[in-house]
Amino acid sequence: MIGTRIRELRSERNLTVAQLAIASGVPSALLRQVERDRDDPSLETLRKIAKALELPLFSLFQESDPALVAVIRAEARVRVKSPSDGITYTRVSPGRGRLEVLEGHLLPGGSSAGEPWSHPSEECVLVLRGRLVVEVSGFTHELETGDSCYFDSSLPHRYLNTGTEPTDFIIAATPPSF
Structure with missing residues (x-):
């Protein structure tokens, strides 16, 4: 596919x-x-x-049917896994329009990328479970369950799990460029 x-x-x-x-x-x-x-x-x-x-990365998985209302069933979500970095992303939004919503799962010691990277967007991350370190332009921001962080994605950034338990989080990005 x-x-x-x-x-x-x-x-x-x-x-x-x-x-x-x-x-x-x-x-x-x-x-x-x-x-x-x-x-x-x-x-x-x-x-x-x-x-x-x-x-945007997830446009590689985009379907061509542009509906005004989209229901994404849990079992039909598009999933991307990176075995070397210990991260899995699942697209929660339909992958078209002006907003991208992703669910992330990061294993202990894992990161969203080997090195910080940037893309033309704005991003907000919400930690659902565990702890997440958000690295933006060389500065680290430690988040716990319920915490969120908003930033300009054109700044080099990445997510890290420095803990011993898996971390689950939601990312909203606009425009989609992930």
Whole structure:
């Protein structure tokens, strides 16, 4: 499914696999495997592809039916997992429009990214369970259950779980660029 969507988006932009590979920094061979759904790309690979296509990450999973009202059933949510960073994101919103809502699950010692990164958006995170460190522009903000943090996502940022228990949180971003 993700491979077909990437191929469609690449074709819409009249890009070859080689051109997208250069723009994203993802090897052509890997892109071909992903587009054929023969390889599951990592979260970092998907971020690179989305950035090269100038799209929010979760638009790679977007369905083409633009309904005015969307009900997203728990079992039908789009899920992205990064085994190396210990984070899983589940899209709670439909993935179109001006707002993106994600549910995050971060394992102890995990992070949302190896290094802080930025994207053109505004973000608010709410901790549902556990503790979360929000790193923005080199400053850390420690949140506990019920705490929230709002920031300009164009500043380099990432989420960290420095505790011993998993952390669950909700992210709202506008416009979608995750």
